Amino acid sequence: MFSQKTTSPVEEGKPEVDENQPLLQVRDLSVVFRTREGSAQAVNKVDLDLARGQTLAILGESGSGKSVTAQAIMGILDMPPAEITSGTIKFRGKDLLTMPEKERRLYRGQRISMVFQDALSALNPVYTVGEQIGELFTVHRGMSRKDAKKKSIELMDKVRIPGAAARVTDYPHQFSGGMRQRIMIAMAIALDPDIIIADEPTTALDVTVQAQVMELLAEMRRETGSGLILITHDLGVVAETADMISVMYAGRTVEHGPATKVFANPAHPYTLGLLESMPRLTGAGDRLYAIPGLPPSLLNLPSGCPFAARCPRAEDICRQDPPPPAVEIDGTRFSACHFAEEVVAHGVR
Amino acid sequence: MGRYVVRRLLLMIPVLIGTTFLIYSMAWALPGDPFASRCGQRPCPESFVQAETERLHLDDPLPIQYGYFMLNMAQGDFGQTSNGESVLEAASRAFPVTVKLTVVAIAFEIVLGIGVGIAAALRRGGYLDGFFLFVSLVAISFPAFVIGYVLQYFLGVKLGLFSVTVGRGAPWEDLILPGFVLASLSLAYVLRLTRATLLETLKADHVRTAIAKGLPRGMVLRKHVVRNSLIPVITYIGADVGILLGGAIVTEGVFNIQGIGGMLFHALSIRENATVVSVTTLVVLVILLVNLLVDLLYARLDPRIRYE
Numbered sequence: 001m002f003s004q005k006t007t008s009p010v011e012e013g014k015p016e017v018d019e020n021q022p023l024l025q026v027r028d029l030s031v032v033f034r035t036r037e038g039s040a041q042a043v044n045k046v047d048l049d050l051a052r053g054q055t056l057a058i059l060g061e062s063g064s065g066k067s068v069t070a071q072a073i074m075g076i077l078d079m080p081p082a083e084i085t086s087g088t089i090k091f092r093g094k095d096l097l098t099m100p101e102k103e104r105r106l107y108r109g110q111r112i113s114m115v116f117q118d119a120l121s122a123l124n125p126v127y128t129v130g131e132q133i134g135e136l137f138t139v140h141r142g143m144s145r146k147d148a149k150k151k152s153i154e155l156m157d158k159v160r161i162p163g164a165a166a167r168v169t170d171y172p173h174q175f176s177g178g179m180r181q182r183i184m185i186a187m188a189i190a191l192d193p194d195i196i197i198a199d200e201p202t203t204a205l206d207v208t209v210q211a212q213v214m215e216l217l218a219e220m221r222r223e224t225g226s227g228l229i230l231i232t233h234d235l236g237v238v239a240e241t242a243d244m245i246s247v248m249y250a251g252r253t254v255e256h257g258p259a260t261k262v263f264a265n266p267a268h269p270y271t272l273g274l275l276e277s278m279p280r281l282t283g284a285g286d287r288l289y290a291i292p293g294l295p296p297s298l299l300n301l302p303s304g305c306p307f308a309a310r311c312p313r314a315e316d317i318c319r320q321d322p323p324p325p326a327v328e329i330d331g332t333r334f335s336a337c338h339f340a341e342e343v344v345a346h347g348v349r
Numbered sequence: 350m351g352r353y354v355v356r357r358l359l360l361m362i363p364v365l366i367g368t369t370f371l372i373y374s375m376a377w378a379l380p381g382d383p384f385a386s387r388c389g390q391r392p393c394p395e396s397f398v399q400a401e402t403e404r405l406h407l408d409d410p411l412p413i414q415y416g417y418f419m420l421n422m423a424q425g426d427f428g429q430t431s432n433g434e435s436v437l438e439a440a441s442r443a444f445p446v447t448v449k450l451t452v453v454a455i456a457f458e459i460v461l462g463i464g465v466g467i468a469a470a471l472r473r474g475g476y477l478d479g480f481f482l483f484v485s486l487v488a489i490s491f492p493a494f495v496i497g498y499v500l501q502y503f504l505g506v507k508l509g510l511f512s513v514t515v516g517r518g519a520p521w522e523d524l525i526l527p528g529f530v531l532a533s534l535s536l537a538y539v540l541r542l543t544r545a546t547l548l549e550t551l552k553a554d555h556v557r558t559a560i561a562k563g564l565p566r567g568m569v570l571r572k573h574v575v576r577n578s579l580i581p582v583i584t585y586i587g588a589d590v591g592i593l594l595g596g597a598i599v600t601e602g603v604f605n606i607q608g609i610g611g612m613l614f615h616a617l618s619i620r621e622n623a624t625v626v627s628v629t630t631l632v633v634l635v636i637l638l639v640n641l642l643v644d645l646l647y648a649r650l651d652p653r654i655r656y657e
Binding site: 124 | 558
């Protein structure tokens with residue numbers, strides 16, 4: 001009915017950028033969701049940096065604002081109800097937020113691409129996977145459908161889908177979960193983007209498949225030399241692949257720094273709590289640690305540090321505005337805690 | 350697929366027997382003189398009643414009467430109307446008119462129902478959206494004969510835009526207004542269904558993926574929103590084709606259209622049992638076949654559905 005004849009392929013090409021500028025620089029980003037119950041501060045003055053070839057993990061529990069941050073960078077927030085109230089997102093020096101949508105669209109898929117959490121719902125059920133990979137080439141590269149199909153098979157081979165040439169005409173529901181996520185990855189790398197954002201790419205998968213998909217993602221990042229933003233709450237995944245870590249809590253970045261340092265010696269009580277709540281092979285028989293309490297409601301954030309109510313180290317100053325500023329520690333990382341130096345040195349007890 | 354079709358076709362046999370038996374027994378159970386229409390609405394002479402009773406096996410038990418009736422029908426003898434014409438001939442004159450009326454009505458459902466539904470969804474909460482939601486509610490609330498008479502009076506009689514009745518042979522231009530009236534109820538449902546499924550699809554994850562792939566907005570809408578949203582709408586319209594082909598008693602009455610609906614209504618009112626049962630059988634057959642086609646179309650539209 002709505003055949004591809006009506007959607008004449010447009011030769012569009014990649015937007016030109018200045019390669020000398022930093023790859024991605026997010027400053028002071030705030031996102032508010034206007035809901036009937038009030039305004040939810042989903043992202044609160046977040047800074048992020050990503051360099052070429054780097055893997056940045058954004059760590060945090062549900063509702064911490066990590067996915068919203070990713071969607072803001074990608075430009076796929078539902079606005080309304082979402083509203084970006086402050087900040088800049090600079091890609092190679094160009095602010096994506098002030099760019100007209102016509103221009104912004106060309107960055108999506110070509111410069112910045114995304115792998116979603118649940119590949120079954122993220123793929124269109126009524127088109128073959130070949131069609132869905134191929135449309136990237138027909139739209140952005142002006143290729144014929146035949147050439148696009150060839151490209152699709154190549155990409156499916158590359159992400160190691162067995163029998164790619166035969167399966168290119170299959171529909172998403174005919175693939176297993178792991179294979180579907182490989183198709184998502186194939187779409188993400190298709191146009192050789194500079195940044196790949198993976199939003200909990202393994203959460204919907206079997207544990208046995210998770211490692212394979214993560215490995216593939218890391219391998220594709222290496223091969224393309226792009227930067228990877230990995231959004232996850234899986235500390236194991238972070239430990240294996242991330243160069244840098246940003247820990248988010250209630251819409252704020254509470255700690256940011258090189259992965260090895262953050263893991264070895266957290267500078268924020270929340271990060272410390274997260275690491276302690278990870279199951280370990282040693283110390284069998286001990287109860288698994290859990291951070292007491294729940295994160296605050298984004299509709300009604302408490303004054304001061306959002307983590308204060310659950311923090312074993314909290315003192316009166318933590319419950320007063322302004323919230324603790326990000327302080328630099330040993331010249332490489334930041335922590336938004338009044339007692340950051342102390343936490344690094346002695347933990348919280 | 351082939352086996353599925355064969356099974357569905359075989360299943361039609363018991364359905365057809367069941368419905369026709371019900372209609373046959375109900376038609377003869379109606380009060381009143383079943384032969385009066387043949388004798389100028391007066392009691393027929395004793396000899397004629399006896400001959401007819403003999404011919405139609407009316408003294409036999411109901412299932413046996415019905416068996417004879419079906420046997421005749423299977424041999425192509427559908428009985429006669431009260432003026433002696435064969436039912437099959439009368440039906441083959443009326444059916445093309447009903448088909449034409451259905452075509453006009455379905456065209457309205459597709460063009461206006463889907464078109465306006467899409468436009469309303471894309472302007473959700475706007476004036477246009479509110480206006481059409483109201484209009485469709487009105488269309489759903491009013492019975493077809495009210496809409497029929499009102500439009501006939503204003504557009505036909507007062508403004509003279511459309512012809513008030515449908516002439517011999519039912520020319521297309523005469524069928525525009527009746528077609529719209531016949532479509533009005535389904536049109537409203539199609540509009541609302543299109544709007545609702547479109548709004549649902551707009552929120553779907555795969556649409557977000559399409560945007561994240563940098564596809565132009567128009568292409569996202571056409572290819573990834575509208576195409577997916579139309580699956581339930583087309584299924585609904587398909588089922589409606591079957592219903593409309595069964596004849597539209599009210600609309601045909603208002604506009605004096607000589608279709609299947611009018612034929613059936615006339616036959617019922619003068620107790621022309623042979624016509625009632627034969628025509629209903631044909632209608633049931635058409636509805637069953639159209640439903641099968643709709644189910645097959647559904648599988649074409651949604652690759653997740655496979656018939657074994």
